[in-house]
Amino acid sequence: MVAKKDKQKIRIVVRAFDHKVLDESIKKIVMVCTDSGAKIVGPIPLPTKIEKITVNRSTFVNKDAREQFEIRRHKRIIDILEPSSQTLSALQDLVVPSGVGIEIKA
Numbered sequence: 001m002v003a004k005k006d007k008q009k010i011r012i013v014v015r016a017f018d019h020k021v022l023d024e025s026i027k028k029i030v031m032v033c034t035d036s037g038a039k040i041v042g043p044i045p046l047p048t049k050i051e052k053i054t055v056n057r058s059t060f061v062n063k064d065a066r067e068q069f070e071i072r073r074h075k076r077i078i079d080i081l082e083p084s085s086q087t088l089s090a091l092q093d094l095v096v097p098s099g100v101g102i103e104i105k106a
Contacts, residue, residue, distance in 0.1 A: 008106075010080040012091075014043075015101040019074045025096040026076055032094055033080055036087040041079040049073040 012029060016022035026043045033040050050072050057065040080087065096102060 008083060010083050010088075011105045012078040012080065013103040013105070014076045014078070015103075016074055016099055017072065018099060019072075021097050021100055022074050022076060025100045025102075026078070028094060028096065029078060029091070029102075032090045033078075033083075033087055036084055036090050038083045038087045039081040041081060043076040043078050046075040046077060049075075 014022060014026060014029070016025070030040055030043070050070055052068055052070045054066050054068050056063065057067055091104065
């Protein structure tokens, strides 16, 4: 079996608590990449992680009275194949809303 020569690939992982803000920033990233001529695979939605926290409403006597809170973490992956230097500079200059985390891996 002959190994193929690996082409340059950039993986972008985008995380947020609000899915609407996440989708808007994904649209911006995809638009910037397609304008610079790069090929895109994705966005690939990953499973939403739900963290539930249960707290007592009061102390001692009312032990059975409880409240539950949850936080949802949404995550998407975009792979950019054959990025140019123009693509990289456009991604660095990209402004995304607060609350959105972007991790770029080469």
